[in-house]
Amino acid sequence: MADYNVIVIGAGPGGYVAAIRCAQLGLKTACVDNWVGTDGKSALGGTCLNVGCIPSKALLDSSHHYYHLQKHAADHGIQHQGLSIDVAIMQARKEKIVKTLTQGIGSLFKKNKITHLPGLGRLVGTTEVEVIGDGNKVDIFTTDYIIIATGAVPTTLTAAPVDNQSIVDSTGALAFNQVPKTLGVIGAGAIGLELGSVWNRLGSKVTILEALPDFLALADRKIADAAFKELKKQGLDIHLGATLTSTTLSSEGTVTVTYQDKTGEQSLVVDKLIVAVGRKPNTDSLNATAVGVKINQRGFIEVNEHRQTAVANIYAIGDVIGGPMLAHKASEEGVMVAERIAGQHSEMSYQTVPWVIYTYPEVAWVGQTEEQLKAAGIEYKIGQFPFAASGRARAHGDTNGMIRVIAEAKTDRILGVHIFGISASELIAEAVLAMEFEGSAEDLARTIHAHPTLAEAMHEAALGVDGRTIHA
Numbered sequence: 001m002a003d004y005n006v007i008v009i010g011a012g013p014g015g016y017v018a019a020i021r022c023a024q025l026g027l028k029t030a031c032v033d034n035w036v037g038t039d040g041k042s043a044l045g046g047t048c049l050n051v052g053c054i055p056s057k058a059l060l061d062s063s064h065h066y067y068h069l070q071k072h073a074a075d076h077g078i079q080h081q082g083l084s085i086d087v088a089i090m091q092a093r094k095e096k097i098v099k100t101l102t103q104g105i106g107s108l109f110k111k112n113k114i115t116h117l118p119g120l121g122r123l124v125g126t127t128e129v130e131v132i133g134d135g136n137k138v139d140i141f142t143t144d145y146i147i148i149a150t151g152a153v154p155t156t157l158t159a160a161p162v163d164n165q166s167i168v169d170s171t172g173a174l175a176f177n178q179v180p181k182t183l184g185v186i187g188a189g190a191i192g193l194e195l196g197s198v199w200n201r202l203g204s205k206v207t208i209l210e211a212l213p214d215f216l217a218l219a220d221r222k223i224a225d226a227a228f229k230e231l232k233k234q235g236l237d238i239h240l241g242a243t244l245t246s247t248t249l250s251s252e253g254t255v256t257v258t259y260q261d262k263t264g265e266q267s268l269v270v271d272k273l274i275v276a277v278g279r280k281p282n283t284d285s286l287n288a289t290a291v292g293v294k295i296n297q298r299g300f301i302e303v304n305e306h307r308q309t310a311v312a313n314i315y316a317i318g319d320v321i322g323g324p325m326l327a328h329k330a331s332e333e334g335v336m337v338a339e340r341i342a343g344q345h346s347e348m349s350y351q352t353v354p355w356v357i358y359t360y361p362e363v364a365w366v367g368q369t370e371e372q373l374k375a376a377g378i379e380y381k382i383g384q385f386p387f388a389a390s391g392r393a394r395a396h397g398d399t400n401g402m403i404r405v406i407a408e409a410k411t412d413r414i415l416g417v418h419i420f421g422i423s424a425s426e427l428i429a430e431a432v433l434a435m436e437f438e439g440s441a442e443d444l445a446r447t448i449h450a451h452p453t454l455a456e457a458m459h460e461a462a463l464g465v466d467g468r469t470i471h472a
């Protein structure tokens with residue numbers, strides 16, 4: 001008999017959720033993970049909890065309070081003097097949140113009787129995992145199934161080598177101990193925009209260089225345009241069609257960034273530079289190909305629609321297989337794979353994975369954009385509602401943005417919902433659910449929404465698909 005039914009390699013949102021679901025289904029489960037926290041101890045939760053989703057949102061919230069007090073407190077009659085930010089306290093708060101949550105995963109492992117194996121996991125056979133732990137102690141465990149959930153690491157650029165002093169990746173940008181006077185960001189994806197926003201709100205002069213000519217190329221154009229305008233207004237100096245070509249460090253540690261745009265070569269000098277040009281799969285130490293697991297040209301592990309690799313008892317989930325590199329996508333794959341290993345027939349709906357960018361206001365969407373539908377020759381109808389016409393948004397003092405509901409012309413089935421506005425990350429859940437149930441715009445339009453809420457804007461946008469919007 002094998003030591004375990006399942007060994008999961010990686011304890012990010014893909015791996016730890018897969019491990020918990022396996023254990024719930026009665027499988028004897030271990031989870032190998034090599035993350036070491038800032039206190040030098042092993043920490044569960046992977047990128048997401050340690051240096052990703054959670055710490056970035058902690059800093060976004062802190063910086064939002066500061067920015068909001070500075071810019072909007074007076075609108076509410078709130079007076080303040082000598083407002084300042086103590087970056088050390090802000091960072092300590094972030095660390096505490098991370099620690100509470102990573103330790104929480106440890107408690108969940110104990111509750112579910114999952115063995116945590118701290119160390120580097122390596123495949124030494126199709127049913128054997130080697131774990132290199134503390135002091136290079138090597139153990140080999142046998143298992144019926146393996147789930148690879150080793151995630152991804154920041155993509156590097158030879159033109160901007162990360163030294164974690166002047167040129168940092170997303171992890172370094174979450175840990176600045178003072179507000180840089182000037183900050184450059186390479187890449188206007190979710191990570192670049194979120195981290196650029198944090199430091200911009202705290203006083204940095206932020207310049208973002210994005211190689212692509214379109215802002216948020218995957219998003220609905222009207223939403224992306226509205227977000228671009230607003231973020232520029234907030235002070236993010238975003239240059240599109242601007243490709244980094246080289247960087248030079250001065251003796252004082254400032255960075256001269258040279259880039260190419262349509263007018264030729266440009267340069268910029270900044271105190272710190274964040275490289276946020278995407279993430280690459282983490283497979284280097286796995287020894288995966290030696291046991292028959294296939295890796296594609298872009299370095300992602302190859303899987304079928306049920307996340308099974310070329311080796312039948314080895315699955316792979318999350319960032320290491322590509323697709324949307326999002327925590328919730330990794331977790332849901334973990335659930336599907338665990339259930340399939342336990343003999344169930346679970347499937348995952350990839351067409352309803354929501355996307356969120358946590359700027360202020362937020363950008364969120366699910367399903368297809370108007371541009372994608374046009375290109376596919378699918379006839380559609382759109383209902384749109386501006387937050388400027390929402391009573392709740394007015395009470396909030398934030399009327400920026402809109403909701404767009406797109407439905408198939410013939411069937412009224414919802415094909416996509418796109419939001420730029422406050423709480424878009426929460427509002428999108430209703431759209432995801434409606435689409436998961438294959439709902440129509442009329443289903444949303446006939447659903448009673450509490451008043452006054454931001455969600456009424458979703459209701460109104462759905463009414464708009466049939467030209468029945470009430471308040472605009």
Ligand code: FAD
Pocket residue numbers: 009010011012013014015032033034035045046047048049051052053054056119120121122149150151152170191282285286317318319320325326327328329330358
């Ligand atoms: P990971 O979370 O990367 O976890 C992989 C784990 O495996 C790590 O602990 C790693 O140390 C371990 N590991 C790797 N190789 C081995 C090995 N050989 N042996 C043992 N252990 C190993 N996504 C969102 O959905 N929402 C957000 O708001 C969001 N914000 C982000 C902000 C930032 C700054 C960053 C960097 C990412 C953000 N993401 C966000 C992306 C999200 O963090 C990832 O999509 C998610 O963490 C992927 O989960 P995963 O389980 O596949 O891998």
Ligand code: AMP
Pocket residue numbers: 157186187188189190191209210211212242243244276277278279
């Ligand atoms: P994401 O993949 O969403 O994290 O976003 C990363 C962004 O970085 C993408 O929009 C890329 O187009 C952009 N990018 C990649 N390489 C460069 C580069 N050399 N200069 C400027 N932008 C880049």
